[in-house]
Amino acid sequence: MLDVIRRDSEESDPAAAPAVLAARNLTVSTGGRALLRAVGLDVAPGSVLGLIGPSGAGKTTLLRCLNRLIDLVPDLTVTGDVLFHGAPMYGGGGRRMDVDSLRARIGMIFQQPVVFPGSIADNVLFGVRHTARLPRRERPERLESALREAALWPEVEHRLGDAAASLSVGQQQRLCLARALANQPEVLLLDEPTSSLDPRSTEAIEELVLRLRERHTPVTIVLVTHNLRQARRLADSLACLAVRERAGEIVEQGECGELLSRPRSPELIHFLSKGAPL
Amino acid sequence: MRRSVGRGWIDRAFWLACALCAACVGVLLAGIAGAILWRGLPVLRPGFLTAVSSEAGASGGVRDEIVGTLILITTALLVSAPLATGVALVHAVYLRSLPARRRLLVALYTANALPSILFGIAGMVVFSRFFGWGKSWLAGGLLLGLMILPTLSVALIERLRSLPRKYREAASALGLTRAQTVWSVLLPQCAGGLLSGALLGLARAAGETAPILFAAAVFSGAGLPSGLRDSPVAALPYHIFVLAQDSFDPSVESHLWGAACVLVGLVLGLSLLALPARLRAHEEAQNA
Numbered sequence: 001m002l003d004v005i006r007r008d009s010e011e012s013d014p015a016a017a018p019a020v021l022a023a024r025n026l027t028v029s030t031g032g033r034a035l036l037r038a039v040g041l042d043v044a045p046g047s048v049l050g051l052i053g054p055s056g057a058g059k060t061t062l063l064r065c066l067n068r069l070i071d072l073v074p075d076l077t078v079t080g081d082v083l084f085h086g087a088p089m090y091g092g093g094g095r096r097m098d099v100d101s102l103r104a105r106i107g108m109i110f111q112q113p114v115v116f117p118g119s120i121a122d123n124v125l126f127g128v129r130h131t132a133r134l135p136r137r138e139r140p141e142r143l144e145s146a147l148r149e150a151a152l153w154p155e156v157e158h159r160l161g162d163a164a165a166s167l168s169v170g171q172q173q174r175l176c177l178a179r180a181l182a183n184q185p186e187v188l189l190l191d192e193p194t195s196s197l198d199p200r201s202t203e204a205i206e207e208l209v210l211r212l213r214e215r216h217t218p219v220t221i222v223l224v225t226h227n228l229r230q231a232r233r234l235a236d237s238l239a240c241l242a243v244r245e246r247a248g249e250i251v252e253q254g255e256c257g258e259l260l261s262r263p264r265s266p267e268l269i270h271f272l273s274k275g276a277p278l
Numbered sequence: 279m280r281r282s283v284g285r286g287w288i289d290r291a292f293w294l295a296c297a298l299c300a301a302c303v304g305v306l307l308a309g310i311a312g313a314i315l316w317r318g319l320p321v322l323r324p325g326f327l328t329a330v331s332s333e334a335g336a337s338g339g340v341r342d343e344i345v346g347t348l349i350l351i352t353t354a355l356l357v358s359a360p361l362a363t364g365v366a367l368v369h370a371v372y373l374r375s376l377p378a379r380r381r382l383l384v385a386l387y388t389a390n391a392l393p394s395i396l397f398g399i400a401g402m403v404v405f406s407r408f409f410g411w412g413k414s415w416l417a418g419g420l421l422l423g424l425m426i427l428p429t430l431s432v433a434l435i436e437r438l439r440s441l442p443r444k445y446r447e448a449a450s451a452l453g454l455t456r457a458q459t460v461w462s463v464l465l466p467q468c469a470g471g472l473l474s475g476a477l478l479g480l481a482r483a484a485g486e487t488a489p490i491l492f493a494a495a496v497f498s499g500a501g502l503p504s505g506l507r508d509s510p511v512a513a514l515p516y517h518i519f520v521l522a523q524d525s526f527d528p529s530v531e532s533h534l535w536g537a538a539c540v541l542v543g544l545v546l547g548l549s550l551l552a553l554p555a556r557l558r559a560h561e562e563a564q565n566a
Contacts, residue, residue, distance in 0.1 A: 067451065069447060069450060069451055072443075072446065072447060072450060074374055074376065075376070100450075100453050100454065100455045101453060102453075103450060103451055103452070103453045104452065104453025105453075107451065107452070108451040110444065110447070110448065110451075112444070114444045114445065114447070114448035116445065116448070116449075116462075116463065117466070117467065126449075126452060126462075127452030127453060127454070130452070130453070130454050130458045130462065131452065131453040131454065176448075179452065180451075180452070183452060183453065
């Protein structure tokens with residue numbers, strides 16, 4: 001009974017639920033110089049966390065720490081930890097964590113779309129084919145549902161065998177989203193996914209983020225954006241990163257509307273005053 | 279605005295120097311190719327390609343030499359391609375330390391600069407004497423494979439380096455292991471590099487005499503190899519080398535130029551065969 005009450009309260013208030021992702025005193029450095037310092041944040045299940053701040057503050061570096069993609073960058077040292085459902089990614093047992101399985105559960109979309117040489121269908125099923133051992137007969141269904149979720153199905157249903165590179169940049173970015181969604185991730189990390197897109201594609205991706213948040217099994221989203229209008233529209237909470245003493249830090253975080261309407265830190269006030277679109 | 283006279287002259291002189299360099303290379307290549315074709319084409323009748331050499335190269339054709347050369351370079355390719363792929367992947371994917379990567383690259387460049395006669399002597403000592411193979415096509419293929427290994431590895435490393443990092447990141451972000459990323463993303467996109475490196479290496483291997491001199495090639499009496507030990511092959515470069523020593527005889531000289539023409543044609547043919555695949559790989563890389 002108590003469990004049911006707790007679950008109900010978690011469903012109505014995502015912030016009360018245990019964090020899906022949590023950074024604890026996370027520091028990234030190279031050659032003894034900190035790029036990101038003592039970051040602490042919690043991402044509630046089913047919520048959208050927006051990361052905002054000026055260029056060079058470490059937003060992308062932080063995002064890459066959240067699925068250990070930072071491991072691919074040589075000569076970077078990560079201290080502190082990121083917890084995924086409470087399990088440490090880096091410290092303690094984290095070194096023995098199956099990083100590849102972790103990344104399959106935490107999808108990521110980059111600033112520029114990255115499509116592989118091959119057909120549209122091949123691209124969507126690229127991750128699933130390698131990680132999910134999905135039976136061949138179930139692949140068409142997964143393909144269609146991922147493309148529908150990414151709002152790309154009507155545009156490509158009759159040319160699934162065409163080269164993915166033949167799509168427009170906006171369509172390619174939605175294809176990347178479909179590819180990530182086909183993996184059925186619990187968390188999606190979006191690194192300025194609309195920065196290179198036309199307004200129509202931007203709108204489509206923003207609608208998709210809203211739908212993902214509302215669906216039966218919501219996907220938790222961490223979104224890096226420079227666009228404050230987008231942050232206001234999509235994010236439940238925000239964290240502002242800025243450079244302090246030559247390293248990126250979270251200077252302020254909280255509920256989205258509250259943070260944007262009553263900023264306290266000088267860095268956020270300065271960032272908002274620079275004319276980023278509200 | 280008026281351009282200064284001095285700057286204009288320097289610009290023109292620089293352009294002229296570059297054009298002269300390019301012209302020197304063009305004239306040199308055209309001269310060599312022209313000389314070979316001028317003297318070799320009259321000998322190239324269909325019978326020359328299908329007949330066996332006779333009378334110490336003064337008559338007959340170069341059938342066995344073509345077959346032997348193809349056997350040697352195919353073996354060299356089969357030996358060097360997987361090894362070079364492994365070396366390139368170690369460098370580009372598995373070695374994380376930058377100094378270690380640099381050391382591996384220096385070792386490859388050094389190996390690339392080794393004189394080919396050293397491979398020949400090493401082959402004689404190791405394969406012919408230590409393993410007791412005598413003169414063997416396999417020894418020749420292995421030696422040529424090892425000789426072109428650095429060229430092929432470096433070409434593949436360069437191709438892997440030129441691949442945008444975004445592909446590896448996107449594959450890793452989907453949860454692919456390193457091995458899956460290598461097989462599904464990196465290697466398919468490096469096919470062009472493997473091909474161009476293989477062609478560069480094979481072009482060199484096809485024309486090399488020194489490595490096969492002691493361990494693999496004979497001038498006459500070699501048909502198709504029947505085994506591994508004491509099973510030599512005839513080879514075009516070795517044939518040309520021996521004929522060149524008797525080139526005062528006009529009939530031998532004409533056969534010498536004919537064999538040279540066939541060797542050039544073989545190398546050119548290999549390049550042309552692989553051209554569509556290279557262009558396709560290049561186009562895909564650009565579209566990606």
